[in-house]
Amino acid sequence: MTNATKLSTHDLDVFYGDKQAINNISMAIESNKVTSFIGPSGCGKSTFLRCFNRMNDVIPSCRVDGQIIMGDQNINDPKLDPVLLRARVGMVFQKPNPFPKSIFENVAYGPRIHGLVSSKSETADVVEDSLKRSGLWNEVHDRLYDPATGLSGGQQQRLCIARAIAVSPEVLLMDEPCSALDPIATTIIENLINELQERFTIIIVTHSMQQAARVSQKTAYFHLGHLIEYGETKDIFTNPKDPQTEAYISGKIG
Amino acid sequence: MTTRHISTAFDNDLDELDRLIGKMGNLALTQFIAVIEGMGQKDDDLKSIIANDHLIDQIEIEVYNKTVEIIAIRAPQANDLRHIIIAPKIASFFERIGDYSKNIIKRRNMMISEGGDLAILDKLDNMAQMARDMLVDVLDALTRNDANKAKSIWVSDIDLDDLHSQVYKAIYHDMVESGASPSGIHALFIAKNIERIGDFCTSIAEQVYFVVHGEILDADRPKNDITSS
Numbered sequence: 001m002t003n004a005t006k007l008s009t010h011d012l013d014v015f016y017g018d019k020q021a022i023n024n025i026s027m028a029i030e031s032n033k034v035t036s037f038i039g040p041s042g043c044g045k046s047t048f049l050r051c052f053n054r055m056n057d058v059i060p061s062c063r064v065d066g067q068i069i070m071g072d073q074n075i076n077d078p079k080l081d082p083v084l085l086r087a088r089v090g091m092v093f094q095k096p097n098p099f100p101k102s103i104f105e106n107v108a109y110g111p112r113i114h115g116l117v118s119s120k121s122e123t124a125d126v127v128e129d130s131l132k133r134s135g136l137w138n139e140v141h142d143r144l145y146d147p148a149t150g151l152s153g154g155q156q157q158r159l160c161i162a163r164a165i166a167v168s169p170e171v172l173l174m175d176e177p178c179s180a181l182d183p184i185a186t187t188i189i190e191n192l193i194n195e196l197q198e199r200f201t202i203i204i205v206t207h208s209m210q211q212a213a214r215v216s217q218k219t220a221y222f223h224l225g226h227l228i229e230y231g232e233t234k235d236i237f238t239n240p241k242d243p244q245t246e247a248y249i250s251g252k253i254g
Numbered sequence: 255m256t257t258r259h260i261s262t263a264f265d266n267d268l269d270e271l272d273r274l275i276g277k278m279g280n281l282a283l284t285q286f287i288a289v290i291e292g293m294g295q296k297d298d299d300l301k302s303i304i305a306n307d308h309l310i311d312q313i314e315i316e317v318y319n320k321t322v323e324i325i326a327i328r329a330p331q332a333n334d335l336r337h338i339i340i341a342p343k344i345a346s347f348f349e350r351i352g353d354y355s356k357n358i359i360k361r362r363n364m365m366i367s368e369g370g371d372l373a374i375l376d377k378l379d380n381m382a383q384m385a386r387d388m389l390v391d392v393l394d395a396l397t398r399n400d401a402n403k404a405k406s407i408w409v410s411d412i413d414l415d416d417l418h419s420q421v422y423k424a425i426y427h428d429m430v431e432s433g434a435s436p437s438g439i440h441a442l443f444i445a446k447n448i449e450r451i452g453d454f455c456t457s458i459a460e461q462v463y464f465v466v467h468g469e470i471l472d473a474d475r476p477k478n479d480i481t482s483s
Contacts (some may be wrong), residue, residue, distance in 0.1 A: 210329055237331050239468030249331040251264065252257045 006031040006171060006201040007052060012066035012076075014047050014056065014225075021047045023225045024066075029171075029218075034193060034202045036212035036233065039222035040248065045205050048222065049173050052203065053089035054082040070170075087114050090164035094176040096156030098148035098163075103140050106148045106159055107131060110167040126166055133199075134162035135192050154185025161192065165200065172196065174204040178211065190215050209249055213237045221245045267324045268334070271341050272397075274320060275348075278313040279393045282348040285310070285355040286389060286451065290382045293362045293444075294375050300359045310352035317345040336468060340461040344396070347454040351389070354447040354454075361440050361447075370437035377424060378441065381417050381448050388414065388455040395459060401466035404459040408471055414452040415477055421445050422481045446481070 007029040014022035022044045029035050037045035047056065054075070056062040068076045075085055087110070098106050107127045108117075117123045127144070131137040136158040140151070148159055157177060164172060174193070178186040193202060193215045206212050212219050213233060220230040221244070229236065229245040240246045247253045259265050285303055292300045321341050324330065330338050365372060388407055395403040422445060429438040460471050 209331065213331075238335065240332055246332050247257060250334050251259045251261055253260075 004031040005029065006070065008069045009048075009051070010067040010069065012048070012051065012064065012068065014044070014051065015063045015065075016059070017061040021225050022051075025227045027220065027227060027230055029201060029203060031201050032197055032199075033218055034197050034204060034216040035218040035220065036216035037203065037205045037220050037222060038207075038209060038212050038248070039228075040253070041207075042224075043222040044225040045220075045222045046175055049175055049203060049205050051076070052171065052173055053086045053091055054080075055091065057082055087167045088169050089171040089173060090167065090169035091173040091175065092157070092160050092164055092177045095180050096153055096160050098151070098156050098159050100147070100149060102145045103131075103148050103151070103159060104144040107162050107166045110163060114167050116167060130162040130166040131159075133165055133196065134158045135188065135195075136162055152185070154181050154188060157181060157185070157189060158192065161189075161196075165196070170201060172200045172202045174202065176205055176207060179207060186211070209237070221248060223248070261328075264328050264330075264334075267320070267328060268337065271317070271320050271324065271338065274313055274317050275341055275344055276393075276397060278310055278317065278345055278348045279389075279396065281306070281310050281313070282351040282355070283386075283389050283393060285352055286386060289355045289358050290379075290386055293358060294372050296366060296372055299363060303359045304356050307352050307356045310349055314342075314345045314349045318342050333465065333468075336465045340465055344458050344461055347458050351451050351454050354451050358444050358447050361444055365437050365440045368436050370435070370440065372437075374425070374437050374441045375444065377421055378445050378448060381414065381421055381445060384414050384417060385448050385452045385455070388452050392455045392458045392462070395462050399462065399466055401463045404462035404466075405471065407459040408456050408463070411452055411456040412477065414449060418445055418449040419481055 005028040008027065010026050012022055012025045013020060025048065037049060039045045050056045051064055051068060052075070056064055064076055066076065067074045070088070073080070075089075099109065101109075104127055107130050108123050111117045111123060111126045117126055128137065128141075131140065136155060139155060140146075140159075148156065151159060157180075161172075161177075178189050181189065190211065193204065196202060204212075204215065216233050218231070219233040219236040221228045221236065221240075221242070223244055229240055229242040231241075235241075236245060237249060240249065244253075285306060288300065288303050292298050292303070321338055324338050325335075328334075362372065362375065388410065391403060392407050394400070395407060422442060425438050425441050425445070429435065463469075463471050
């Protein structure tokens with residue numbers, strides 16, 4: 001496994017109006033690794049995550065200063081088209097949000113609008129491949145044209161993952177992807193995350209410290225908009241260097 | 255770390271584990287002090303020391319059970335995890351200290367039954383006092399999570415090794431000079447038992463240091479016991 005940097009932020013600040021949500025964070029996200037962002041509610045971890053695919057652009061009062069480098073590009077450059085960026089940096093949300101369409105159409109939609117497929121058979125191949133990668137194919141291959149909303153919560157979340165990876169992104173952002181799922185569905189998603197990291201760089205925001213410990217190789221602890229500590233997950237959970245991290249992971253501050 | 259957890263139940267669990275370890279350590283110390291004070295007194299058979307050893311063994315089982323329960327239920331992290339994971343290890347060191355105390359008395363009772371002279375055990379007084387002080391100190395370091403004190407105990411074990419070597423040589427010399435006696439052999443074994451009790455105190459000190467710093471003290475601790483090398 002390489003230690004190559006996939007994404008890096010440089011002096012990143014985020015403001016909601018006058019309120020500063022993220023304070024001068026510089027950090028590097030490693031390629032083909034799973035990085036967890038942890039911290040109490042309001043610490044800025046989701047806000048920071050949303051910088052990586054410019055989801056904060058849709059909030060009028062939100063301003064993001066600083067640079068986010070992916071490859072040789074500053075993806076925080078206002079001239080960059082966020083729609084194209086989001087094909088490279090996909091996202092999965094807390095609550096599964098399939099389109100009110102068939103299972104097939106949910107996955108086929110992205111590759112079609114981005115012009116990644118040019119024929120029906122090519123589309124079918126991408127759909128099948130994405131559903132296999134998301135571990136859903138065996139459960140849905142005989143009902144691809146059923147409404148996606150008929151799937152269970154865990155299946156819907158895996159469908160959303162299939163939809164996100166259908167456009168072959170480089171990075172996958174996951175904002176508490178299991179918090180609406182039961183423990184078995186959670187285990188299935190966690191296992192999937194482990195498989196997906198071979199192809200994608202994954203950043204996951206989670207409130208479950210056990211989940212962060214289980215799925216990620218790197219962990220970053222945020223508090224009040226500051227990056228307090230960032231390192232190997234095994235170090236963060238066995239011997240954190242910062243007393244604030246220690247207090248949080250030990251359940252001593254909320 | 256002195257801060258309390260948000261979960262009072264978690265703190266109660268940790269307090270209970272500390273209480274068990276503390277109780278075990280104090281029992282081991284009480285036993286060892288009774289050994290030191292009584293081993294040279296011929297008129298007391300010290301059977302209570304042998305009889306009380308099972309109390310230490312019982313608490314060791316309670317420590318194991320409590321440790322498994324806390325890990326399963328609380329999923330401890332970092333300092334908490336280290337604090338909990340060392341408990342069974344420390345319990346087994348206290349259990350060994352209890353065993354050695356019992357063995358010393360068994361051997362000393364054998365000396366009496368063989369008509370041996372307990373006066374030879376006076377040569378072990380300084381060693382026994384030093385081992386007792388190490389045990390008192392390590393209990394204090396453990397209770398207060400004092401890594402500095404733990405490290406100084408760890409370093410000081412070399413003094414007990416030194417003393418053991420001197421005692422060994424002196425008894426050995428006497429045995430060569432005046433002919434080997436069963437009492438001399440018993441005394442050598444008892445001296446070794448006391449030296450081992452010092453080793454266990456050192457091992458407990460290593461665990462205290464690990465809890466506080468998350469690092470193992472360097473294995474190259476100064477050693478000076480020529481009797482077993």
